[in-house]
Amino acid sequence: MSRIVFIFLAAILADALTWAQVNVEPNTALLNEGDRTELLCRYGRAINYCRIEIPGEQRVLNLSPEWSKTPGFTYYGAGLNAGQCGVSIERVKASNNGQVKCSLGVEGEELSGTIDLVVALRPQQPIIELMTKPNRDGFFNEGTAFQARCSVRDGRPPANISWYIDNMPANKRTSQLEILTNTVNNVELSTSVQEIQWALSSEDSNRKLVCRSHHQTDRESVPPQEAAYIINVRYAPVHQYEDASVYGLYLDHTAIVNITIRASPQPKIEWTIDGAIIGQGRSDGRYSAYEPQYLGNDEYNVTLAIAGLTLEDTTKTYTLRASNELGFNDYKVRISSSSKPPSSNLDVAAIVGIVVAVAVLVLVVLLILFARATGRWCFGGKSIKTPTNETSDTESADIKATSTATATTATTTTMGAGGVAAGEAEDMTNTGEQDQQQQQQHEQPQKKAKRLPAFAAAILKRFNEKDTKKNKDKDNQETSNIVEGAEQDNAIDGNDNEPKQDKQLVYAELVLKPANETTAASAALATSPAAGADTAATSPQGLAKATEYAEIVYVQKGGDNKK
Numbered sequence: 225m226s227r228i229v230f231i232f233l234a235a236i237l238a239d240a241l242t243w244a245q246v247n248v249e250p251n252t253a254l255l256n257e258g259d260r261t262e263l264l265c266r267y268g269r270a271i272n273y274c275r276i277e278i279p280g281e282q283r284v285l286n287l288s289p290e291w292s293k294t295p296g297f298t299y300y301g302a303g304l305n306a307g308q309c310g311v312s313i314e315r316v317k318a319s320n321n322g323q324v325k326c327s328l329g330v331e332g333e334e335l336s337g338t339i340d341l342v343v344a345l346r347p348q349q350p351i352i353e354l355m356t357k358p359n360r361d362g363f364f365n366e367g368t369a370f371q372a373r374c375s376v377r378d379g380r381p382p383a384n385i386s387w388y389i390d391n392m393p394a395n396k397r398t399s400q401l402e403i404l405t406n407t408v409n410n411v412e413l414s415t416s417v418q419e420i421q422w423a424l425s426s427e428d429s430n431r432k433l434v435c436r437s438h439h440q441t442d443r444e445s446v447p448p449q450e451a452a453y454i455i456n457v458r459y460a461p462v463h464q465y466e467d468a469s470v471y472g473l474y475l476d477h478t479a480i481v482n483i484t485i486r487a488s489p490q491p492k493i494e495w496t497i498d499g500a501i502i503g504q505g506r507s508d509g510r511y512s513a514y515e516p517q518y519l520g521n522d523e524y525n526v527t528l529a530i531a532g533l534t535l536e537d538t539t540k541t542y543t544l545r546a547s548n549e550l551g552f553n554d555y556k557v558r559i560s561s562s563s564k565p566p567s568s569n570l571d572v573a574a575i576v577g578i579v580v581a582v583a584v585l586v587l588v589v590l591l592i593l594f595a596r597a598t599g600r601w602c603f604g605g606k607s608i609k610t611p612t613n614e615t616s617d618t619e620s621a622d623i624k625a626t627s628t629a630t631a632t633t634a635t636t637t638t639m640g641a642g643g644v645a646a647g648e649a650e651d652m653t654n655t656g657e658q659d660q661q662q663q664q665q666h667e668q669p670q671k672k673a674k675r676l677p678a679f680a681a682a683i684l685k686r687f688n689e690k691d692t693k694k695n696k697d698k699d700n701q702e703t704s705n706i707v708e709g710a711e712q713d714n715a716i717d718g719n720d721n722e723p724k725q726d727k728q729l730v731y732a733e734l735v736l737k738p739a740n741e742t743t744a745a746s747a748a749l750a751t752s753p754a755a756g757a758d759t760a761a762t763s764p765q766g767l768a769k770a771t772e773y774a775e776i777v778y779v780q781k782g783g784d785n786k787k
Contacts, residue, residue: 246328246337254342254381255316256441262300264310265326265337272329274299274309279341280319287311318343321380321411344440345413347379350451352435355419358456363488364424366459366550371421374435374451378406381440382414388434396422429457429488430521460551461487468544470559479533481559483544488522491546495528498540516546533561 247266255261263276276285276297287299287309296315301308309328313320321343328335355371358364376383382403387394397420404415416437436450462485473479485491493504495513502513510531516524526544530537542557595601 246326246335248326248337248339250339252340252342254344254440256344257316257318259316260312260314261316261341262310262312263324263326263339263341264301264308265328265339266301266309267307267328267330267335269307269330270305271307271309272304272331274301274304274329275327276309276311277325277327278311278313278320279322279324280317285311316341316343318345318411342381345378345380345411346441346446347383347416347437347439347449348377349449350374350376350385350435350437352433352451352453354453355421363456363458366424366426366457368424368457369421370424370428370455371419372433372435372453373417373419376416376437376439376449378408378413378415379437379439380411380413383416383437383439385416385418386436386438387418387420388436389428390431391434394420394433396420424455424457426457426459426462426486426488426522428455429459431455456488458488458550460548461485461491461546461553463553463555468555468557470557472563473533473538473559473561475533475535475561477533479530479537479559481528481530481542481557483526483528483555483557484519485516485524485526485546485553485555486522487524487546487548489548490516490518491524491548491552493526494545494547496543496545528557530559535561 245267249264249266253261253263265274274287276287278285278297281297283294285294285297287297289299289301289303292298296313298312298314300310300312307328309326311324311326320341322341324339324341326337326339328337351374353373353375355373356364356368364370374385374387376385385401387396387398389396399419402417404417406413406415418435420433431454433453433455434450435452436448438448442448468483470481473481493513493516495502495511497508497511500508500511502508502511504513505515506513512529512531514527514529516526519525524546526546528542528544538560542559544555544557546553546555596603
């Protein structure tokens with residue numbers, strides 16, 4: 225119970241504090257002179273009156289939605305009953321900078337709130353002050369620890385500072401930004417100060433150091449203000465390269481050798497040619513050394529002229545010495561009558577070309593390996609062999625063996641059922657015709673293969689192999705069907721007229737028989753199957769040209785074997 229009471233009292237206190245507090249919007253207003261702005265004070269209940277005090281204004285503004293008595297200042301808000309008291313300033317003046325106070329009358333008492341109004345004042349032009357002094361000619365020596373300070377005075381709010389060298393960020397060591405406050409004509413203003421320092425080198429000569437200020441008053445039409453200083457550095461001739469090469473000179477013509485060097489102040493030139501020294505502005509025989517010509521940015525062009533250039537001149541060693549009061553430097557110069565060699569650096573196009581060429585080469589190698597492994601294209605001809613008599617006979621025998629097996633099985637079945645030799649002879653005749661057709665079909669693609677290219681012959685042979693395999697499968701299927709039919713017939717009426725359940729098929733022998741003895745073998749088989757088998761087995765001529773027949777052997781369940 226006590227806890228509920230505590231929560232209830234806390235809620236009442238928070239509500240009371242909220243009502244007693246004046247909220248302002250915004251807390252701080254940062255404006256430029258001449259800008260328009262709206263300032264608002266709010267309370268949680270209806271208010272009786274609204275008064276606004278603005279710095280720089282002599283009168284206190286008593287504002288209401290119903291009237292506006294002060295030009296340039298009008299009431300802003302949803303009304304007194306909504307608890308809002310605000311002012312709209314048409315043009316902000318520099319004297320308005322400071323705290324704006326709003327006073328709200330609530331049930332016989334007065335509540336107030338404040339808003340910080342900052343009217344920005346554009347600072348003065350930045351100033352660069354040299355902490356390190358140059359010589360009387362305005363030069364710094366190479367290696368000098370250069371230090372400078374930039375000041376941006378009388379700004380409100382304080383300005384920020386950034387450093388640049390030739391419009392690029394300086395990237396040098398700088399100090400923390402320091403803000404100094406001063407009062408001018410009862411107006412509080414700020415001054416920003418920052419320092420920069422680094423060791424000077426020859427690269428810093430003739431470069432522009434820039435101090436740039438960034439302020440609230442900057443606009444697209446009013447860019448940031450800046451100050452600049454040109455740094456002049458004195459240094460000895462710069463060692464830009466160890467060897468300088470000049471190509472494309474013509475023999476028997478006057479050769480002009482030009483070398484560019486950097487130095488400050490201007491250097492003196494001296495040429496040494498195989499031990500002979502030639503100063504600037506002087507000549508020695510066919511050799512003439514000219515005065516250095518200033519190109520700007522501390523660069524000088526040095527020229528040596530050779531009248532009637534010979535091949536021997538291209539083998540000599542030329543040494544150029546450039547010196548000033550800060551030091552000297554030697555340059556070795558080589559000349560040649562040949563054209564300038566190509567650059568060793570590869571551009572993007574060359575790199576892409578090399579990558580593409582390597583990819584194509586790898587692809588070609590992979591295709592060759594694939595074709596060789598699978599016997600395709602140009603490698604397909606290697607698998608084709610020239611047909612010989614032995615190959616043809618063997619293949620013909622295979623085809624005949626398959627066909628004859630079918631015919632022989634049919635003949636044996638017919639005999640077992642009580643058929644006559646005339647039926648067998650007819651089957652043999654049909655088998656011979658099929659053998660001849662298959663042999664012709666087999667020999668025809670081989671003849672064509674001899675006349676076709678290697679890859680075409682390989683393709684034809686593969687197709688022939690597929691057709692041969694299909695024919696063999698078909699013959700084997702027919703043979704199987706015939707044997708099954710014979711088994712069914714023998715189940716009812718076999719050699720011993722016994723029922724099918726009393727017999728079992730044990731095996732089938734295929735015996736090669738000469739073609740001219742086919743009829744005799746069939747007749748002998750009808751009389752004595754065993755004798756026919758012996759005759760075929762002992763005939764040596766039967767292996768050359770043969771016809772197949774099958775001998776079916778059955779076994780009786782009771783243990784008596786019958787053939």
